[in-house]
Amino acid sequence: MTKTKKNPTKTIEKKPVQSLGDMNSQAREEFLRLVTDDTTLNQTWKGSLIPLISEKIPDDLTPLQDLIDGVPHAQAETTQN
Amino acid sequence: MLRLKQLKIKNCRGIRDGPNLAFETGGMLLCGDNGTGKSSYIDAIEKLLTEKCSSLDSGTQGLSWKKHGTHIKHKGNPEIELIITDEKIDYIISDKQDPEKYPKHVVAFLDSARIHPFILHRKTLLDFVDAKPGDRYKAIEGFLQLDEFKGFEENLKELLADCTAKYTDADGRKDENVRALQLRLGLSPESPVDAETCISKVNQQLISLGIPSMKSLRDIPDRVKKAEENLAPLKHDENLQKWTNSRTIIGEVQKNEVVDAAGKNYSESRSKLLTKQTGIKGHFYAEILEQGLKWIQEDKLVRCPLCDGTIQADDVARYVEKRIRENNEIITLTNDQNQKFRTFVSIITSNRNALIKFKTSLPEGLDPKLLKKLDLLIAAYNTLTQTHNEMHPPEKIDDDLGLLTKLNPDNDILDLTTQITAICSQFSDHERYGNLFNAKTTLEALETHQKNLALCACELAHYEESRDQLQLLVKHAEQARKNTVQNLMNTIGELADTYFQKIHPEETIGKPQLEIPERGTGSIKLTSTFYGKEDDPRGHYSEGHIDTLGLCLFLAICQVQHRQNPEFSLLILDDVMHSVDGGHRLRTAELIFTEFGDHQIIITTHDRMWFEILKAVSRSNGNAKKFKEYYLAGWSIEEGPVLGDHLSDYEWLISSEGIKSPPADRVMKAGRLLEQILQNLCDTLWISVPFRLRGDYTIDPLWNSFYSKAKKQKEFYEKAQTCLESIEKLRQQRNWVGAHWNAWALSLTADESKRFAQSIIDIRKYVFCEVCNQFIVRIPQLEDQWSCKKEHLKFKKN
Numbered sequence: 088m089t090k091t092k093k094n095p096t097k098t099i100e101k102k103p104v105q106s107l108g109d110m111n112s113q114a115r116e117e118f119l120r121l122v123t124d125d126t127t128l129n130q131t132w133k134g135s136l137i138p139l140i141s142e143k144i145p146d147d148l149t150p151l152q153d154l155i156d157g158v159p160h161a162q163a164e165t166t167q168n
Numbered sequence: 169m170l171r172l173k174q175l176k177i178k179n180c181r182g183i184r185d186g187p188n189l190a191f192e193t194g195g196m197l198l199c200g201d202n203g204t205g206k207s208s209y210i211d212a213i214e215k216l217l218t219e220k221c222s223s224l225d226s227g228t229q230g231l232s233w234k235k236h237g238t239h240i241k242h243k244g245n246p247e248i249e250l251i252i253t254d255e256k257i258d259y260i261i262s263d264k265q266d267p268e269k270y271p272k273h274v275v276a277f278l279d280s281a282r283i284h285p286f287i288l289h290r291k292t293l294l295d296f297v298d299a300k301p302g303d304r305y306k307a308i309e310g311f312l313q314l315d316e317f318k319g320f321e322e323n324l325k326e327l328l329a330d331c332t333a334k335y336t337d338a339d340g341r342k343d344e345n346v347r348a349l350q351l352r353l354g355l356s357p358e359s360p361v362d363a364e365t366c367i368s369k370v371n372q373q374l375i376s377l378g379i380p381s382m383k384s385l386r387d388i389p390d391r392v393k394k395a396e397e398n399l400a401p402l403k404h405d406e407n408l409q410k411w412t413n414s415r416t417i418i419g420e421v422q423k424n425e426v427v428d429a430a431g432k433n434y435s436e437s438r439s440k441l442l443t444k445q446t447g448i449k450g451h452f453y454a455e456i457l458e459q460g461l462k463w464i465q466e467d468k469l470v471r472c473p474l475c476d477g478t479i480q481a482d483d484v485a486r487y488v489e490k491r492i493r494e495n496n497e498i499i500t501l502t503n504d505q506n507q508k509f510r511t512f513v514s515i516i517t518s519n520r521n522a523l524i525k526f527k528t529s530l531p532e533g534l535d536p537k538l539l540k541k542l543d544l545l546i547a548a549y550n551t552l553t554q555t556h557n558e559m560h561p562p563e564k565i566d567d568d569l570g571l572l573t574k575l576n577p578d579n580d581i582l583d584l585t586t587q588i589t590a591i592c593s594q595f596s597d598h599e600r601y602g603n604l605f606n607a608k609t610t611l612e613a614l615e616t617h618q619k620n621l622a623l624c625a626c627e628l629a630h631y632e633e634s635r636d637q638l639q640l641l642v643k644h645a646e647q648a649r650k651n652t653v654q655n656l657m658n659t660i661g662e663l664a665d666t667y668f669q670k671i672h673p674e675e676t677i678g679k680p681q682l683e684i685p686e687r688g689t690g691s692i693k694l695t696s697t698f699y700g701k702e703d704d705p706r707g708h709y710s711e712g713h714i715d716t717l718g719l720c721l722f723l724a725i726c727q728v729q730h731r732q733n734p735e736f737s738l739l740i741l742d743d744v745m746h747s748v749d750g751g752h753r754l755r756t757a758e759l760i761f762t763e764f765g766d767h768q769i770i771i772t773t774h775d776r777m778w779f780e781i782l783k784a785v786s787r788s789n790g791n792a793k794k795f796k797e798y799y800l801a802g803w804s805i806e807e808g809p810v811l812g813d814h815l816s817d818y819e820w821l822i823s824s825e826g827i828k829s830p831p832a833d834r835v836m837k838a839g840r841l842l843e844q845i846l847q848n849l850c851d852t853l854w855i856s857v858p859f860r861l862r863g864d865y866t867i868d869p870l871w872n873s874f875y876s877k878a879k880k881q882k883e884f885y886e887k888a889q890t891c892l893e894s895i896e897k898l899r900q901q902r903n904w905v906g907a908h909w910n911a912w913a914l915s916l917t918a919d920e921s922k923r924f925a926q927s928i929i930d931i932r933k934y935v936f937c938e939v940c941n942q943f944i945v946r947i948p949q950l951e952d953q954w955s956c957k958k959e960h961l962k963f964k965k966n
Contacts, residue, residue, distance in 0.1 A: 110652055114317040118648035125640065132637045144320045148327060155331050155634045158627050 115144050169735055170277045171768045172213070173253040179239040180246035181208035184808035194786060194793030195739075195769035199779035200800025205809035206772040210287065210742040211237075212248045213770075216261050217281035222289065241805065252277065273735070280736035284729045287740040288722045314649055321645045328638040335631035342624035344514050345617045351422060352613045361621070366614055373607045377600075388615045395608040399601065408595040410531040412605045415588045417529055419606075420522040422515055424578045428569055430515050434508040435565040441501040442562070448494055461488045473693065505559075513556055520549035526584075535587060541580045548575055656728070657682035664717070664724035667763065671716050671755045676700070677709065680717060712748045716756065719744060727763065737767040745778050751851030753778050754942070757785040765793070777844045780816045788941040817841040818932060821925050831921035838925040839867065839902030841932070842895070845943075846870035849935055852945040853877065853954060867902060871895070884954055884963035888934045894927035937961050 119140050122128060135150040172191040177183050182205040189196060189209060200206050207223065215221045221233045238246050250261040252274070259274050267275065349361045353369040363385050371381035379394050403409060463469060464481050472479055523546050552568055592598040661682045668678040679697040696705035696717065705717055719741075726739060741760070745753060757778075760769065769786075773779050779799075786795045801812025817837040820826045826834060843866075850857050850870055857873045878892060879885050885892070901916060901924050935944050937956035944954045944961050955962040 110314050110656065111316040113655060114314060114648050114652040115320075117651045118317075118645055121644040121648055122641070125644065128637060128640055129633075132641075136641070144316050146319070146323075148323050151324075151327055151638075152330075155327065155334065155631070155638075158630045 111144060115140055169737065170252050170254050170259075170273065172250065172738065172770075173258060174251040175209060175213060176247075176249040176251070177209065177212050178247040179242035179244065180212050180237065180248055181205070181239065182803060182808055183208045183212075184239055184241070184806065187809060187811050189798065190796050191768065191770070192794040192796045193768070194795040195767075195771070196796040196798065197779065197782050197786065198770075198772040198798045198800070199776060200772075200774065200798075200803075200809065202774050204800035204803040206774070206800060207289070207742055208809075210289070210740060210770075210772060212246070213250060213740065214287050216248055216250045216263070217278065218287075219282065222287070223291070239808075277736060280733050281738070284733065284736060285722065285725055286736075286738050287742065288719065288744050289742045290744050314652070317645075317649055317652075321642070321649065324638065324642050324645055328635065328642055331631055331634045331638055335628060335635060338624050338627040338631060340510050340514070342621060342628070343510060344518070345620045345624065347511070347514060348518065349614070349617045349621075351420065352610055352617075361617075363618065366618070370607075370610060370614060373603075373610060377603055377607055379607070385615070385618055388611050392608055392611045392615075395604050395611065399604045399608065402597045402601045402604070405595055407531055408592060408598060408601060409605075410529070411588050411592050412598075412602050414526060414529045414531070415585060415592065415602065416606055416609050417522060417526040418581060418585055418588070421519050421526070421581055423581075424573060424576075427512075427515055427519065428573060430508070430512040431565055431569040434505070434512040435562040435569075437501070437505040437508045438559065438565070439562040441498070441505045444494075444498060444501055448498070457488045457491055461485060509559060513553070516549060516552050516556065520546065520553050523549060533591065534584075538580070538584055538587060542584065545575060545577055545580055548572055548577075660721070660724045660728055663727055664720040667720040667723055667759055668717060670759045671720070671752055672713070673755070677713060678717075680705070680721060712752065715745070715748060716752065719756070723760070723763070730767070734766075738770075739764050739767045740770040742772050743774055745773065745775065751848065753781050754785070754848070757781050761785050761788075769795075776840070777847070780818075780844060783816060784941055817844070818929070821929055826925075827922075831916045831918050834921045834925050835901045835916065838921075838928045839899075842899070842902065842928045843867050843870070845928070845932060845935060846874055848943045849874055852943045854946050867899065871899060880965075881952075881954060881963055882966050884934070887963070888931060891927045891930040891934075894923060895931060898924040898927065934961065 119137065122133065122136060122140075132151075132154060135154055139145045139148070139150060171193065174191065175189045176186070177188060178185050189198070198206055198209065211221045211223055215233060215237065221237065224231045224233045224236050238244065245263075248262060251258050252261060253259070254273065259270060261278070267278065270278070346361050347357070349355070349366065350357060350359060353366060355361065355365070355369065359365065367382050367385070374381055374391060377395075377398065379391055379398065382388065382391055461484060464479060464484055469479055469481075471477065523542065527542055527546065548571070552572060555568060556565070592602060595601070658681075661680050664680050665678050668680065672678065677696070677698050681695045681702070682693070694705070695702050696709070698705070698708035701708070705714060709717065730737060739760075745756065748756065760771075771782055773782070783795075783797060799812045800809045802810040804810070817840050820837055821834070821841065826837070846867065847870065849855065850873060853874075855873050855877050858869050875892065875896060878888070898920065901920065936942070937944070937960050939960050940956040940958055942956055944956050944963070947953045947955060952965045953962065
């Protein structure tokens with residue numbers, strides 16, 4: 088017999104809040120849903136963000152910082168140099 | 169799990185020296201007339217567990233625990249000790265104990281008590297219903313526990329701020345490169361620096377030197393090479409190269425009139441902004457005003473959702489328009505000031521750097537006096553750039569410009585240039601050499617600055633896109649938080665409705681809805697249904713319905729927080745049932761003891777009948793936990809509360825004490841028991857009673873209605889006829905001793921009072937089922953049969 092495991096990022100259900108303890112987790116799941124459904128967000132940003140937030144609330148947003156810092160042709164000289 | 173075990177109390181509020189109270193596993197029920205000290209006990213518990221006393225520390229002017237917490241005849245502090253237990257060890261909670269010495273589970277219990285609402289007072293019953301929407305949010309904000317997600321939101325906002333700062337930085341560098349190119353090519357400050365303009369300007373230089381003109385920027389390396397080829401035969405003296413280089417560098421220093429004009433532009437712009445800002449009071453929130461006005465107009469709002477104040481839409485529109493106009497002016501002035509500040513700083517920094525570079529490039533042989541002037545100029549620019557790395561008042565900017573002008577920098581630069589030109593003129597071919605060298609450095613500068621401008625354009629596009637993405641993420645995070653709180657509100661609303669329907673079955677009202685409006689995150693709107701219409705419950709509900717709605721919302725909030733933290737299970741209701749009638753009270757009691765069966769429950773009341781209902785329901789079969797029961801018989805300033813007999817009237821009447829008691833006492837208690845029985849029966853049997861304000865019914869109308877109905881209920885009347893007729897005959901005794909004490913009471917015999925009491929004890933056996941713990945009810949589906957839930961008592965109509 089084979090077992091199938093659902094991809095947690097693909098099945099987002101709106102659950103009623105049963106207690107206050109899981110509110111952070113509820114907010115994270117709701118954020119994940121809004122981000123996934125937003126077609127105006129570009130794929131590069133989604134690709135970096137979704138893995139970050141699919142399991143827990145991240146305290147390190149380095150991948151997003153890298154996206155900001157990843158200017159095309161950044162190796163070129165600037166007047167400051 | 170920890171629970172309260174005992175409260176020891178001295179000199180606190182209305183209490184002098186006890187009596188102390190004990191709490192059973194189920195809790196404690198305390199009855200006493202108004203002013204007998206019930207709330208003093210609750211205040212003491214609240215103060216110890218939450219470090220505040222809501223009846224004194226709620227912000228009412230002049231009231232405080234410090235001032236009013238102590239008994240009026242006592243000068244020291246109140247002495248309160250609350251003993252809590254985990255059934256193995258007892259822990260003393262008092263203000264003398266060091267909280268750090270408590271074990272972890274006691275600390276957690278006390279922490280929960282501080283965060284979670286668990287006490288409802290009569291005067292706070294309607295706090296949530298009556299509160300302004302903003303205050304409603306505050307009431308639950310403490311236990312929303314979204315800190316971790318809020319931290320994530322803050323991190324996203326920091327990224328957005330970082331991205332915006334990088335955009336501004338790139339924009340500033342773009343401006344610097346534009347200005348540097350304009351200066352190098354001798355273009356005016358308004359001139360564009362696109363490739364075509366720059367090439368045209370450089371070509372004039374190249375053609376005059378016999379070097380082919382350029383068609384595109386890609387030609388630059390080739391023309392640099394050609395300039396070098398032309399220079400090669402002229403490089404017969406190293407010093408000529410050095411002096412020419414120095415002269416080129418000093419040519420990069422912008423004239424003082426340029427510096428002065430940039431400084432004055434900045435100073436004037438800053439002055440305008442500051443003057444405008446001084447004339448505008450308070451903070452300005454453009455988005456809130458614009459959105460707020462839109463909502464007021466679209467929703468035709470007449471009351472403010474935040475403060476509940478009246479809204480005059482036209483006045484608001486005029487005010488918002490004025491503030492938005494003012495704000496737009498401020499934004500324009502701020503942008504102008506920032507732009508001019510950046511230009512000024514860029515020019516003085518560029519001049520300082522050029523002067524330093526010039527000094528290091530100089531060969532030996534320059535007049536020492538000129539060198540000294542150069543040092544003074546460099547020092548002046550150093551001071552200027554250090555001072556103006558942040559914004560200063562316009563007067564300071566003007567003063568510093570004046571000091572620079574006094575040095576007469578243009579003269580110094582001219583002297584230096586003249587002397588270098590004189591030195592160069594001693595060399596043959598110096599003029600052609602100088603022109604070729606200048607053309608070469610101009611070509612190199614053009615290549616560098618254009619490359620930088622391309623990079624800046626790239627960065628600006630990248631940061632702009634990143635900023636857009638981050639703005640969306642920040643918006644989604646805020647929406648996610650809002651939706652989550654709304655989900656919680658829905659849960660609380662649904663739970664409150666479940667409770668409300670248990671108290672008010674088959675009444676077409678309820679469905680409280682708590683809504684976080686789209687217009688703000690910090691407020692909650694409360695609506696409820698009344699015969700299909702959704703509205704503010706205060707507009708349609710009776711006093712009793714609003715009271716039970718307030719209670720149900722509080723219970724729902726307690727229940728939801730209990731699910732989060734099952735280890736803290738304490739519920740205190742301080743005299744909250746006031747305007748609710750008999751049947752609703754019974755269902756309220758059943759609701760509390762059923763839904764909060766895993767809690768320790770403390771209830772105080774001034775209402776003896778509600779006390780009896782609570783006692784009966786708390787002792788019913790389904791509840792295994794025990795409750796301590798107290799009755800406060802009186803209060804004096806010297807002694808404080810006085811404990812009395814907590815037995816119910818029925819328990820007292822059948823006790824040996826009741827049998828031996830004086831006739832008047834017996835009749836009084838029997839009469840009160842009859843009143844309680846009749847109040848319940850009129851409700852459960854649907855018997856119409858002439859209307860009395862606030863449900864304040866006396867025995868006579870209740871009895872007349874019931875007796876008339878009972879005679880028509882054939883089976884019931886046949887069985888209960890004897891005691892019914894006896895009550896009808898003897899009930900006047902109640903008026904003699906109870907409501908209207910008079911001389912007739914003195915002639916009451918023991919035999920008469922015993923017969924009256926026995927009649928009521930007997931009728932109770934026909935109408936109250938001890939097994940189901942309920943009065944008989946009318947069942948229309950069974951041809952109006954009167955029976956208890958499981959038909960232990962059953963009377964058919966015919």
